[in-house]
Amino acid sequence: MGDSASTTSGKGKSRASDPFERSNDLESAPLLHSGSSSTSGKRKQRLRHGRGPLVREDSDADEALPSNESDEEEDGTVRLVSVHPAQHARARWTFSSIACLLFGLIFCLSLLALAVLHIWVGRLVSEQARHGTTEEMAQRGMVWAGPSAVRVQASEGGEGLVVEVDGMAGIDVRKALDWEEKDQGGWVRRMEGRIARWGVKKAKSVTVDVGEVAIYDASGDADSASSSDPLVLVNSLDSLRLPLSYPTLSKPLPTMQPFTLHIPLSFPSPRHLADFAKSVYRSKDYRVRAEIREVVAQVGEGRGKGPAGWVMRRIKKTKVTDLARVVEGKVPDMPTDTDPAEMVNLTSYGVYETTSPAHPNETVIALSASAIFQNPLADAQGRLPVVAWGVPFRLPISVHLPLPPLPQQKPGAPTEIALAKISSLPFFFPAESDSAKLDISGHLVPAGNLTLPATRPPTPPPKDGAFSTLNSNDQPPLSRALSRFVARYLSGRPNDDQTFHVEVPGTNETPDFFKNLRMEDMKIRLGGGDDSNADLLATGKVVGEVVLPDAAKKLAKGIDAKVIWPDVLVYDGELPPHPYSADEEDALSVDELASTAADQLPLFASSAASTDDSDSTAYPPSPVPRNAFARMRPAQPMQAKTIHIPGNSTHNATTLVEAAFVDAPLYLLPGRGDVLRRFVGKIIFGGNHVKASMAGITSVRIGLSGFGEVELVEIPIEASFMVGRGGIENPPSVARLVGLD
Numbered sequence: 001m002g003d004s005a006s007t008t009s010g011k012g013k014s015r016a017s018d019p020f021e022r023s024n025d026l027e028s029a030p031l032l033h034s035g036s037s038s039t040s041g042k043r044k045q046r047l048r049h050g051r052g053p054l055v056r057e058d059s060d061a062d063e064a065l066p067s068n069e070s071d072e073e074e075d076g077t078v079r080l081v082s083v084h085p086a087q088h089a090r091a092r093w094t095f096s097s098i099a100c101l102l103f104g105l106i107f108c109l110s111l112l113a114l115a116v117l118h119i120w121v122g123r124l125v126s127e128q129a130r131h132g133t134t135e136e137m138a139q140r141g142m143v144w145a146g147p148s149a150v151r152v153q154a155s156e157g158g159e160g161l162v163v164e165v166d167g168m169a170g171i172d173v174r175k176a177l178d179w180e181e182k183d184q185g186g187w188v189r190r191m192e193g194r195i196a197r198w199g200v201k202k203a204k205s206v207t208v209d210v211g212e213v214a215i216y217d218a219s220g221d222a223d224s225a226s227s228s229d230p231l232v233l234v235n236s237l238d239s240l241r242l243p244l245s246y247p248t249l250s251k252p253l254p255t256m257q258p259f260t261l262h263i264p265l266s267f268p269s270p271r272h273l274a275d276f277a278k279s280v281y282r283s284k285d286y287r288v289r290a291e292i293r294e295v296v297a298q299v300g301e302g303r304g305k306g307p308a309g310w311v312m313r314r315i316k317k318t319k320v321t322d323l324a325r326v327v328e329g330k331v332p333d334m335p336t337d338t339d340p341a342e343m344v345n346l347t348s349y350g351v352y353e354t355t356s357p358a359h360p361n362e363t364v365i366a367l368s369a370s371a372i373f374q375n376p377l378a379d380a381q382g383r384l385p386v387v388a389w390g391v392p393f394r395l396p397i398s399v400h401l402p403l404p405p406l407p408q409q410k411p412g413a414p415t416e417i418a419l420a421k422i423s424s425l426p427f428f429f430p431a432e433s434d435s436a437k438l439d440i441s442g443h444l445v446p447a448g449n450l451t452l453p454a455t456r457p458p459t460p461p462p463k464d465g466a467f468s469t470l471n472s473n474d475q476p477p478l479s480r481a482l483s484r485f486v487a488r489y490l491s492g493r494p495n496d497d498q499t500f501h502v503e504v505p506g507t508n509e510t511p512d513f514f515k516n517l518r519m520e521d522m523k524i525r526l527g528g529g530d531d532s533n534a535d536l537l538a539t540g541k542v543v544g545e546v547v548l549p550d551a552a553k554k555l556a557k558g559i560d561a562k563v564i565w566p567d568v569l570v571y572d573g574e575l576p577p578h579p580y581s582a583d584e585e586d587a588l589s590v591d592e593l594a595s596t597a598a599d600q601l602p603l604f605a606s607s608a609a610s611t612d613d614s615d616s617t618a619y620p621p622s623p624v625p626r627n628a629f630a631r632m633r634p635a636q637p638m639q640a641k642t643i644h645i646p647g648n649s650t651h652n653a654t655t656l657v658e659a660a661f662v663d664a665p666l667y668l669l670p671g672r673g674d675v676l677r678r679f680v681g682k683i684i685f686g687g688n689h690v691k692a693s694m695a696g697i698t699s700v701r702i703g704l705s706g707f708g709e710v711e712l713v714e715i716p717i718e719a720s721f722m723v724g725r726g727g728i729e730n731p732p733s734v735a736r737l738v739g740l741d
Contacts (some may be wrong), residue, residue, distance in 0.1 A: 043503065131178040141176025142242075143254050144169040149431070150389045159165050160266035170243045170256035173200050193246075195672070200246040203300045210237045210292035217276050218289040218326050229269040231276055238262050281330060286330035294321040343374040344438070353554040353706045354443070363706035365444040365555065367420065375429045375440040390428030390436075401481035417481050420444045446708050449486075508641070517544035517719035519694075524723075529695045534665030538632060542566070544719070546642075546655040558705030561640040561657040568696030569620060570630040570666065572679040575693045575718060619697045619714070629675040632694070634664040640700075683723055 067220030131137070153162045173196065174180055182193035213234040238261065245255035267273055280286045297318045349369035356362040377389070400416040422442025429436050522540040542564070548556055621630070638659035647653035668676060682690040695718045703709045 002337040014375045038248075046485070062599045063459040068127075100369040137176045137178075140178065141171045141173060142169070143175075143256060145256065148388075150586070151392070153392050155264060155266075160264060163263040163265060165261045166258070167261070167264065168256040168258050170252040170254050171206060173244055173246045174564060175247075175254070187635060197248070200244045203244055205241050205243050205300070207239055207298045208243045209239050209296040212236060213293075214291045216291070217272070218287045218328070219276075219279070219285075228270060228716070231267070231269070231273045232267045233268055235264055235266065253537060260306045284331045286331060289326045292323040295323065296320075312521050328545065330715075343376065343707060345372040345374075347371055350554075352554040353558055356446075356706075357443075362446075364446060365704065366441070367422070367443065368439070368441045371438045372435050373427065374435050375433055377429075378434045384732070388431040388433075390426070390427060391424070392426045392428065394423040394425060395441075397424065399442075401485055403481050418445050419481070440716045444707055446706070469541075476501070517542065517717060519692075519719065519723075522721065522723055527665070536630065536666035537663040537669040538666050539662045539664070541658055541660045542638070542719075543656065543658045546657055555651065555704065556655045557644055559655055560703040560705075561643060561659075562701040562703060562709070563637040564657070564700050565634065565637040565638050566698040566699055567619075567633045568631070568694040568698075568717065568719075570632055571625065571693040571695070572627045572629060572675050572682075573691055573693065575695055576625045577718070615676045624669065627675060628669060629679060630666045630668050631696075632664055632666050634661050637699075689722050690722065691720060692723050694718070 005721055047432045132140070144167055147165045148168075149164075149166040151164040153164065155162050160317050174182075174193075177196070179193060179196065180613050182189045182196075204359050215232040216230050216232040217228060240261065241261060242253045245258050247254050299318075347370045349367065351365060351367045354366040398418055399420040399422060401419045420442055425439040425441070427436045427438050520541045520543055523540065524536050524538050527534040527537055546556060546559055546561070638661050640659040643656040643658070644656040645651075645656065679690065679692070696716075697714045698717050699711065699713045700715055701709060701711045
């Protein structure tokens with residue numbers, strides 16, 4: 001115990017008394033106890049002595065030395081700190097200094113990227129400027145197919161139309177930008193294509209909204225075009241969404257999607273539109289001005305995710321207002337050159353009396369018809385896409401009759417007059433269909449005050465050219481038009497110049513407007529009556545049955561004949577096969593008759609020289625048949641009476657017309673004395689039943705229930721009758737006249 005204590009105290013004195021020696025010992029002695037170094041995993045470290053604190057010889061870092069784990073110095077610790085200048089500067093990298101360095105680097109890189117982007121965008125803009133305007137790019141990029149179907153419907157309000165067009169459309173961005181060769185260029189161009197493809201993939205579609213569209217006639221001067229009403233007005237269109245696509249070499253086809261476009265059309269000035277259509281049809285040129293109030297385009301669907309969706313949602317809509325453009329060009333050839341008359345095949349028709357739709361207390365003549373309507377687009381394969389189309393509403397149609405021109409017609413005089421107002425029922429042509437059934441119904445326009453008063457006599461048959469001119473001027477327009485139409489029809493000539501060019505062929509059968517026309521109580525005496533030029537005078541009664549087509553038989557009970565004014569040739573025996581022509585060797589021409597006996601036979605050469613296209617009936621015939629011997633033309637109209645005989649179990653309903661005449665002049669035809677002598681000889685010496693015939697024209701005024709009164713002229717008539725001995729008054733005088741005594 002004592003030895004150890006003394007030893008310990010001796011050691012302490014030794015350290016305190018000799019500090020230099022203690023310093024040398026610290027420099028060479030290990031810091032840790034040998035026992036401690038043997039039990040720990042720490043490597044031995046030597047300390048270096050200097051002016052400053054103790055530091056490790058092999059360390060430049062500022063870290064504390066480990067504590068001495070010896071039993072003698074458990075509570076003592078030693079910390080080593082380096083104060084070397086170089087080592088102290090290298091240790092000052094803080095967070096703020098690193099952040100500043102990174103910010104500066106990013107800023108420089110951003111400026112560099114913006115510069116490169118500016119150069120790249122400028123090059124793209126200059127490149128696109130060489131590829132055309134925005135409108136040309138839109139035209140290049142717009143791809144569509146169709147229309148696959150076109151439908152016309154009535155609008156909900158009943159005014160205007162709604163056209164539905166089915167088709168497919170899309171936008172080819174690569175073609176619009178004219179970047180079709182980008183994928184075949186260098187890596188820069190390929191990168192541009194990839195960027196555009198990425199943008200198109202994120203945008204997906206573009207939505208286009210079009211405002212009000214007005215189409216004006218621009219064929220005249222600018223002032224008149226701007227002040228006129230629009231031809232067609234489109235109030236608004238549905239939003240149209242078109243898919244965007246950027247085709248590649250592996251997928252060259254652009255993306256398209258089907259759509260149905262509803263186009264509501266209204267026509268502020270139908271008459272102006274009709275005049276414009278007529279002028280375009282005649283000239284084959286069109287020039288219109290389209291004005292669009294606004295067009296709004298939105299790229300993208302507005303609901304994408306991620307950064308791309310955020311960018312698309314913040315792209316503002318592009319709006320363009322007050323657009324105007326003049327469009328002109330040539331009207332393309334119609335798909336088919338078929339005659340319109342051949343497009344409608346009438347299958348059935350009917351005429352009947354019914355209540356007026358405008359005035360329930362009055363009646364009108366209604367008509368209905370069915371026809372097979374040929375598809376005008378049936379022959380357009382290869383020139384137009386196959387479409388299904390139709391008119392799903394009643395299409396109003398006005399039927400007009402042409403007015404024969406007057407010899408002294410004033411400029412601007414009407415050339416047509418309305419006859420009927422009809423409408424077609426809805427019809428539809430399926431795709432690749434050749435025809436459709438067309439049903440038509442309507443009514444005749446009542447004559448009203450278009451005809452002359454009933455107290456005025458009808459126009460007499462023409463006697464010469466001057467009287468014919470007076471005849472045409474005095475006739476009301478409706479009578480002139482109907483007279484022309486009926487006369488041409490009954491004489492077998494076509495009516496081919498209606499406003500809507502549909503040919504109405506003339507009948508091939510014998511005209512039978514009056515069936516079983518006959519003379520009753522016929523008496524002939526010498527002349528000397530009202531007409532001093534007449535050789536003979538005839539008195540009697542004309543009786544005939546009114547014959548209507550099967551489709552118009554229901555109108556028979558509403559017919560009321562007022563007056564009849566005939567002009568006929570009298571024949572000995574039967575009528576020739578065609579009373580208006582003759583092939584006999586001894587037949588006389590009208591010119592011959594007029595030159596040899598103009599005082600007795602006042603024929604007018606205009607009708608004799610008329611051709612098949614003339615509006616006048618070819619009467620008298622040229623040459624005159626050889627068995628004709630006289631011409632009868634009353635000086636005054638014959639008052640007519642209509643008799644309606646109702647039908648029963650034994651006979652059908654019959655409508656008879658009779659008219660009495662007194663001292664009607666009979667003009668002997670020049671050179672036909674032998675025919676008259678033969679006829680009179682048969683009566684005087686042959687018996688009581690000698691057959692005679694007559695054929696010619698007549699003017700007639702008729703009243704038709706639900707229509708009014710109308711005058712018809714130059715209506716062909718034919719009749720055969722028997723003349724007995726009692727039908728000739730004072731036979732000796734007549735015999736002396738004809739040279740039989």
